[in-house]
Amino acid sequence: MAVYPPQPTKEPPISARGPIAWIRHNLLSSPYNIAFTILGLAILYWTVPPFIKWAVIDAHFAGDSKSACTGGGACWVFIKEKLDMFLFGFYPHDQLWRPKSVFAAVLALGAFAKFVPGLHRLKLTLIVLFPVFAYLMLHGGHFGLSLVETSKWGGLLLTLVIASVGIVLSFPIGILLALGRQSKLPIIKSLSVFYIEFVRGVPLITVLFMASVVLPLFFPEGVNFDKLARALIGITFFEAAYVAENIRSGFQAIPKGQYEAADALGLSYWQKMGLVILPQAIKVTIPNLVGTFISLFKDTSLVMIIGLFDLLAMVNVTANDRDWLGMDTEGYVFVAFIFWIFTFSMSMYSKRLEKRLDTNNK
């Protein structure tokens, strides 16, 4: 028998740490890996430098007309000149302070909610009141503000209105549908299943067409229902079906014991669902939900086909301006960049939310 003295801890050898080890392990570990590394570098070499040359080095930033853009680079002057169109569509020029102050209010509210601790009741009130404020500001017709028809709304403003209304309203409806699909009452259950499966079997374009063309047929003559409102209703009910399926997948991840414990404690159905099951189900389904919301955000572009001009549609409008013909490329690159900023922020936010709500490793 023997007794062993404690061993000192040593640093790993140089070949197992540092950037060189990382490169050897991750990029050059096998012949295939070497081949893919070379291929990847070649693709980067062929695409990135020309794009930077076009978008930055040869690009034109100064000036106020197409004549300022000579040579091959991108003509960002176009974006600069048409920025208001991209952001607000046909919103009257002298009223642009209204959507601008709504944007500013969003930022202020977000900063207030994030950086000021406590005051939960005030924050909640402000968040609930915000849509009313935004509607009054944008639509006007009261308090001395001139009326701006929703058909004049466009660009990023319209995209954000559709996406945020769609997300905020489809969420509770989706929850109700998901609960309905779990219900023990056969009628509620089969109605929910029928609705979800029907909507998921229909393309969004069809829903929008129906909302815009077929729905008015059911209204009495002379009633003209706002086109944007119809699109919002269509998108909301469309997305609700997808949200419902996401949340249902969350329900399935909740062990039976959670329901039993809630029952045994005496919680009612709504207390059990609202306090115990849904918070956990939504938590596990955040990545899917955000995925759904990201695709909703991008799908808002489809409203183009019923004559609403969202951010993407504004490229067509602005590049058809006789003074700016042929500027489609700059327009699409710009719009793609804006879409990317929003969708990327959403997925970053969902990652942070997941981390924050993770009670397993706190």
Next chain:
Amino acid sequence: MANETPTQTQAKAQETPQATHISKEDPKAVHPLGEPMIRLENVNKWYGDFHVLKNINLEVRKGEIVVVAGPSGSGKSTMIRCINRLEEYQEGSIKVKGIEVNNDVKNLKKVRANVAMVFQHFNLFPHLTILENLTLAPVWVYKKPKKEAIETAMHYLEKVNIAEQAHKYPNQLSGGQQQRVAIARALCKSPDIMLFDEPTSALDPEMIGEVLDVMVKLAEEGKTMITVTHEMGFARKVADRVIFMDAGQIVEENDPETFFHHPESERLQLFLKQILNH
């Protein structure tokens, strides 16, 4: 008392508890058994065609500690889960403090306010802190002021020796700690009856003791308890009555002394041999 037909059991059910109690010599005699708290009469239950509970008759009086033993699949968990209606039964009647356990929502609410349950897998709510787990039902269901609910919760957390963990989340605790929290959560609504469904079966061996200690403490305070367990040491120590179930029916019920040392039915003799002799 053993190997009776269901009708005999039923007939004897009235006198059994007192009889067993009087024959006991332990300090629990200071808590005389009170009025009937739970009464099961000819309860039958089926899962599809499978007859899981066969003519169960059982009466539990106030302050009585009943331990239910038996091989797995014998219906012991199913039986106690019928008492707070986590399971439905198809025939017979179950009464808790005279209230019929049935589909009536009002009855169910009263029953569940009186009966608390501790589960094999703890079933704490992982998204809530320990303290929030304990105050959830008192605040939302029983409409207690939050401050009072927190005080009660801390009282019971201290009782199960875990007060310092109040602000952690369940998954940060060991199994034994989680089960003690689950017991405290069950106590928070001041139930008259505690049901324990194999409370130590999912625990690592070194943690069983701490949970049993808490349960013994409760038993000594005179709480009415029905415990499904394989911990025969616990049954010997605190039970007023031990029930042996097999194949969906109560096969034998006796005071612990007779149950363990002079089992009457062959089936129980075999069971005891299997669990004790190794």
